[in-house]
Amino acid sequence: MSTVYILWLRQVKKYFRSRSRIVGALGQPLLFLVAFGFGFGSIFQRAGGGDYIQFLAPGIIMMSVLFTAVFSGIDLIWDRQFGFLKETMVAPVSRLEIMIGKTLGGATVAAFQGLLVFVLTLFVGFRPYNLLMLPVAVLFIFLVAILFTSLGIAVASKLEDMQGFQLIMNFLVMPIFFLSGALFPLEGLPKAMEIITNLDPLTYGIDGLRHSLINTGKFGLATDLVVIGSITAVLLVIGSYFFERIQA
Amino acid sequence: MGLNQDSSNIIVVSALVKKFKAFTAVDNISFEVKRGEIFAFLGPNGAGKTTTISMLTTLLQPTSGNITLNGSNPVQDKDGVRKSFGIVFQDASLDDDMTALENMQYHAILYKVSKDIRDKRIEELLRFVELWDRKKDMVKTFSGGMKRRLEVARGLLHHPRILFLDEPTLGLDPQTRNHIWNYIKDINKKENMTVFFTTHYMDEAERVADRIAIIDHGKIISIGTPGDLKNQTKTNSLEEAFLAITGNVIREEEASGVDQLRAMGRMWRRKR
Numbered sequence: 001m002s003t004v005y006i007l008w009l010r011q012v013k014k015y016f017r018s019r020s021r022i023v024g025a026l027g028q029p030l031l032f033l034v035a036f037g038f039g040f041g042s043i044f045q046r047a048g049g050g051d052y053i054q055f056l057a058p059g060i061i062m063m064s065v066l067f068t069a070v071f072s073g074i075d076l077i078w079d080r081q082f083g084f085l086k087e088t089m090v091a092p093v094s095r096l097e098i099m100i101g102k103t104l105g106g107a108t109v110a111a112f113q114g115l116l117v118f119v120l121t122l123f124v125g126f127r128p129y130n131l132l133m134l135p136v137a138v139l140f141i142f143l144v145a146i147l148f149t150s151l152g153i154a155v156a157s158k159l160e161d162m163q164g165f166q167l168i169m170n171f172l173v174m175p176i177f178f179l180s181g182a183l184f185p186l187e188g189l190p191k192a193m194e195i196i197t198n199l200d201p202l203t204y205g206i207d208g209l210r211h212s213l214i215n216t217g218k219f220g221l222a223t224d225l226v227v228i229g230s231i232t233a234v235l236l237v238i239g240s241y242f243f244e245r246i247q248a
Numbered sequence: 249m250g251l252n253q254d255s256s257n258i259i260v261v262s263a264l265v266k267k268f269k270a271f272t273a274v275d276n277i278s279f280e281v282k283r284g285e286i287f288a289f290l291g292p293n294g295a296g297k298t299t300t301i302s303m304l305t306t307l308l309q310p311t312s313g314n315i316t317l318n319g320s321n322p323v324q325d326k327d328g329v330r331k332s333f334g335i336v337f338q339d340a341s342l343d344d345d346m347t348a349l350e351n352m353q354y355h356a357i358l359y360k361v362s363k364d365i366r367d368k369r370i371e372e373l374l375r376f377v378e379l380w381d382r383k384k385d386m387v388k389t390f391s392g393g394m395k396r397r398l399e400v401a402r403g404l405l406h407h408p409r410i411l412f413l414d415e416p417t418l419g420l421d422p423q424t425r426n427h428i429w430n431y432i433k434d435i436n437k438k439e440n441m442t443v444f445f446t447t448h449y450m451d452e453a454e455r456v457a458d459r460i461a462i463i464d465h466g467k468i469i470s471i472g473t474p475g476d477l478k479n480q481t482k483t484n485s486l487e488e489a490f491l492a493i494t495g496n497v498i499r500e501e502e503a504s505g506v507d508q509l510r511a512m513g514r515m516w517r518r519k520r
Contacts, residue, residue, distance in 0.1 A: 002357050002360070006354055082340065082344065083340050086337055090305055090330060092327040092331045092360075
């Protein structure tokens with residue numbers, strides 16, 4: 001237990017110390033909110049979609065959770081490159097505890113970043129429909145954070161250095177974001193596109209967040225929760241499996 | 249030696265092999281290290297020193313062979329073995345973005361050093377390596393020598409029975425090297441802690457180690473006290489003994505300026 005705690009504490013401490021990273025990571029969501037939100041707002045309205053900022057905000061919150069979580073997981077590569085991973089791997093503690101501590105630490109950081117973006121959306125005009133649903137929203141944010149942190153760790157366990165980083169960015173993280181329905185409604189998509197969006201785990205995270213924040217969505221809260229929960233469980237197992245096989 | 253040979257040996261390695269695909273990094277080596285002794289692996293870069301340490305310390309799986317470390321097997325009882333040693337790696341393994349104190353606390357908690365002695369032990373060690381005044385500073389502000397000292401302190405934190413040091417003084421100035429060895433020899437005596445270190449500095453091996461294993465191309469070529477090795481080859485210095493045993497001078501990939509000058513001096517002397 002203490003192992004999980006100290007690994008968690010390290011991630012969280014380092015995050016709060018790098019203020020420039022926190023602020024820097026708010027730039028992109030803000031840009032997306034303003035550019036897309038106000039840029040497409042009137043078209044969206046005219047097409048009968050309602051207020052685009054309302055629709056977009058949950059998507060942008062989850063975008064920042066996705067990015068922060070994957071990067072927190074991929075952090076592992078830096079630990080390896082700077083040798084600190086060895087210090088952890090040679091300690092008499094189970095690999096599972098290390099993996100859990102690292103995942104929870106990364107997820108806490110990503111969820112917090114998501115909440116910061118949530119606050120940011122309020123300034124741009126976003127209004128949740130029911131404040132009593134906020135705990136459900138936080139639950140979704142945290143689950144999605146765990147999901148993508150363990151994905152990051154699984155990927156990082158297989159990567160030797162930062163060489164593959166661009167690959168991960170362009171062929172994993174970006175597609176997960178753009179094909180998730182963060183920016184557009186999932187209704188009336190071409191069949192192929194619909195299948196792809198249905199395969200994207202982030203789709204269910206954003207759908208769940210829309211249910212809890214603006215009371216609309218495609219699949220229903222229970223479905224979203226079950227899908228996200230089970231994918232998270234599977235990724236945790238895969239992540240642990242790869243992590244245990246790291247030879248530092 | 250006789251009957252109590254097993255209990256007096258804290259490390260027993262037999263027929264140890266590590267292959268990376270076609271390349272054999274460690275080629276069928278066997279040796280013992282006695283409890284409380286300072287034992288050196290002397291050899292050039294790429295001889296298989298770090299690979300051996302990695303296998304002894306559970307970081308690498310041997311291809312074949314047997315290891316017993318403080319009575320446990322690093323392949324079967326990883327955690328049992330991990331509790332019994334401390335290690336200073338060849339490359340830095342500190343978190344630069346944490347303070348010296350935080351690096352120590354992280355280690356103490358991972359090794360379950362009990363709460364009531366944790367702070368006292370950390371203070372004692374940080375004072376010992378003369379870093380107590382800098383305990384709240386980020387490690388990234390430390391010099392190479394300070395980082396090494398902190399790593400040594402950290403490696404000693406959980407009272408290990410064996411301390412592994414992989415090229416502990418690589419790239420350090422002579423003064424810091426002396427400093428670090430004085431700490432280690434002190435603890436070796438006081439706590440009867442076994443020390444296993446690798447080096448490619450002849451003088452260091454000769455000055456510090458009780459016994460030396462000369463390793464090259466993954467094989468142990470000779471083992472003995474510095475005196476044994478010299479007698480065996482009828483030479484006056486370990487450097488000449490090394491030359492006589494391996495047939496070449498030590499290969500230097502990251503030679504210090506002094507070492508390079510020495511090597512050049514040798515070349516000139518031979519030409520005349």
